[in-house]
Amino acid sequence: MRIFRLDPMMIKLIITVLLATFLPAKGGFVPFFEWLTTAAIALLFFMHGAKLSREKIIAGSSHWRLHLWILFSTFVLFPILGLLLVWWHPVNVSAEIYTGFLYLCILPATVQSAIAFTSMAGGNVAAAVCSASASSLLGVFISPLLVNLVMNIHSAAGNSGLEQIGKIMLQLLVPFVLGHLARRWIGGWVERHKSLIGKTDQTSILLVVYTAFSAAVVNGIWTRVGVDTLLWIVAGSLLLLFVVLLVNLAAARLFGFSRPDEITILFCGSKKSLANGVPMANILFPVAAVGIIVLPLMIFHQVQLMVCSFIAQRYKKKNEAAAAAAISKPVKSTKAAG
Incomplete structure (x- = not known):
């Protein structure tokens, strides 16, 4: 079945983790890869800024009730569920795994996949883009603040919250803004080379993952993470996603949103961004801890793609069936009149 297929990016992530496991960066290669990672992150967010269309954002920005709920789901509902999971502590696994779950819960939503699934399912695409x-933009500010608020990592990482936000603004927000400002000159080129931009995004993420897991391997990540732990992360990801989807669906119907808006809420309010999460973790957490902390995020990323792909296909089939029924009705009534 299509739902159980790994997406190409996840396969590349697995290969990158295996490469870091057997050939981790050591010695003099470490500062080189750290520098390369910083440059790749800057390029990644520069391209994100260049892809952002002001016209599409303005077109979908008026639907404030929908946007408020999606932001609530992303930055309030998810963190509350993450805290409950840490408090519940159902399985005896490494504390870094629970930190990883809590970390993924405070991240912003994805951009590309949320829009793609909304479009496939017949949702409000303009609102999804906005x-x-x-x-993604607010997450640059909100996520590090939430990290310090709910995780108290500033003492462990050796940086204050303001220092972390400063680093994130320098490495993520500044390139993003520069990319968006440069859109008037490079926007056409970006639109014509979307596949190349996508490959640049993926390469940047893979480089960050390789650097993070190299440090994690050197510090013995695989002595703390076994098959049972990986299976628990999959189960925890499914549970977390199921609860969020259920709450979002109930809220969309309770507050009287239209069907297209309901679809937008489901797909924009249930996603977590790998593209934002991995680079941000590289700044927020100690180098030795990054690999194991982003592990739940990497698995949740695949789980959300598989589950949301299935849901989007169901919506698409229902829409097609409704459209076919609407077309056939006038034909039947005409025959009856004749």
């Missing part, structure tokens, strides 16, 4: 882009 909401997902706003979430």
